[in-house]
Amino acid sequence: MDSFVIVTKSGKRDVYEEILPQIESLIRDETDLVANLANTASVLRMAFPDRISWVGFYLARANELVLGPFQGKPACVRVQLGRGVCGTAALSRKTVIVPNVDEFPGHIVCDPDSRSEIVIPMLRGENLLAVLDVDSSSLGSFDETDKEYLEKIGKLLEKKF
Ligand code: SME
Numbered sequence: 001m002d003s004f005v006i007v008t009k010s011g012k013r014d015v016y017e018e019i020l021p022q023i024e025s026l027i028r029d030e031t032d033l034v035a036n037l038a039n040t041a042s043v044l045r046m047a048f049p050d051r052i053s054w055v056g057f058y059l060a061r062a063n064e065l066v067l068g069p070f071q072g073k074p075a076c077v078r079v080q081l082g083r084g085v086c087g088t089a090a091l092s093r094k095t096v097i098v099p100n101v102d103e104f105p106g107h108i109v110c111d112p113d114s115r116s117e118i119v120i121p122m123l124r125g126e127n128l129l130a131v132l133d134v135d136s137s138s139l140g141s142f143d144e145t146d147k148e149y150l151e152k153i154g155k156l157l158e159k160k161f
Contacts, residue, residue, distance in 0.1 A: 033161060097147060
């Protein structure tokens with residue numbers, strides 16, 4: 001393997017700019033989906049150790065989401081479409097940013113330390129493939145910059161399903 005996480009910058013945008021090519025390089029020649037999702041979750045967690053408390057994928061299976069590769073505490077395994085932040089992003093096919101999970105109706109508590117969350121749907125056409133779920137133990141951790149880069153990372157992975 002010729003690539004591993006090296007983060008030399010501290011600004012959020014700079015860190016994303018550093019890890020994007022690293023993720024591209026990690027998944028470029030690998031066809032195994034689980035390996036690619038697992039390495040991507042690891043890069044994100046290692047790049048933002050203080051800002052990300054949990055990061056992982058929920059995969060579209062029949063009419064629900066099922067836990068896939070992740071980094072962090074053990075989590076809820078099944079999420080129904082339309083339920084919680086993940087199910088809302090999955091059903092709407094739109095990224096959802098939640099600055100305070102206590103104010104999101106129906107938020108599913110997997111980790112009581114989670115305070116804010118962003119969920120990115122991954123699609124092929126209109127078909128849902130998975131969602132990328134990122135949690136933080138601080139309020140208001142995620143903004144348009146996270147949306148922009150996590151959606152780019154989602155797009156890279158969509159091609160690997
Ligand atoms: N909080 C999520 C559930 C998944 S965990 O955060 C890992 C939700 O409301 O969909």
